[in-house]
Amino acid sequence: MNSSKPLDSHSAIKQWLSKYGDDMYSWAFYKTSSKETAEDLVQDTMVSAFKSYEKYKPGSNPKTWLYTILNNKIIDYYRASNTQKSVNQTTLQGSYADDDNFDSNGSWNRVQKPLWANTEEHLLDNPLFLKALSGCLDNLPPNWKGVVVGKYFDHKKGSQICKDLGISSSNLWQIAHRAKQQLRTCLNQKWKDN
Amino acid sequence: MNFLMRIVMMSCRQAALLDSKASFSALNPMEAVKLKMHLKVCTSCQDFYKDSALIDEAIEKITQQREKQQMELSDAQRNKILEALK
Incomplete structure (x- = not known):
């Protein structure tokens, strides 16, 4: 049974990608306005879903599960952009040189x-x-x-x-x-x- | 006027920042009064305040329009994603 599990998850993800891929891509693009970022986010989501497939409850709505992962990826994407220098304390509270x-x-x-x-x-x-x-x-x-x-x-x-x-x-x-x-x-x- | 405003009240930058703060949470009474006083006498900030509200409204409109935009993954993109699963 165990050996057949990866195959199952792979075909499940493949099926979900063809079913929900465009909607997820549209959603990610709506949130980021970048096609490349949106594509990366969909890919990251699918990879995460594939890796944690055992967490998916059979019978529940896969779209809901995938969107939870995708929305977290979008938050992570923006959170990561905050580690850039442009919002650190010195820029924010120091001089407004660029303003x-x-x-x-x-x-x-x-x-x-x-x-x-x-x-x-x-x-x-x-x-x-x-x-x-x-x-x-x-x-x-x-x-x-x-x-x-x-x-x-x-x-x-x-x-x-x-x-x-x-x-x-x-x-x-x-x-x-x-x-x-x-x-x-x-x-x-x-x-x-x- | 500018000199007086700086002493009694606050700078235009601070007023604009309070406008930003107010869009997330209620200002404390002191801040609210200061902003109100500043806006009464400063025409540049009155203009900004109105533009700020206009931009808010326009962004709301844009988000509504964008939400309807349907995109499609190309076959190449799909294959790339499936490739990443391996």
Whole structure:
């Protein structure tokens, strides 16, 4: 019996991949906006499922089981991106060298043309505006994006996002703050080109 | 005005940071009052505050649109994944 088990798990995974692979890939892409990352995450999930196949309860919904693994992989992916230098304490609490929206006194460095004042059209109904923002979102550094995904895509509470990403709440506010600044600057640049 | 604001209240950066904090959890009464006072007198921050809300709304719209996007794994991608199981 034991010798036939690996074969069973392999064919089960193969079957699940053909059945749920596209949905998982779509989900991972929705969460990461990178095709390569999404593919890697699906692969990691399938490898994990294969290795821990004995943990799968026969008769239960395989999709649910696979998505639990996949969602954990997505959290791990963003958590790993937080170990990068860009969010360490010195960058966050030290100088804002890379934040060119404020001067050393914390006043606005340059006055941006406010987006909301764009009254000639309803920006939220403008596909081009949403497309521009979409591009800006995809360009955020992965560790900032983890916060954006948790907040807007998953509607998670701040405390849960902190737990997932392994950051403090003040880090969370800082990252969300910087992401917002960058999005606004990016939109201002992109929108001017239109 | 800028000088007075810095002494009595807080910088625009701090105000923007409080806006960020407020999107996750309720501000304490002191923070809430400071932010309110700052926003009353600072037009640049009023603009930012409105843009911030606009961006929030726009991201919500984008997430709804994106969720519907269906993607497909190519045969090569599938084979690569199956290959990794060995």
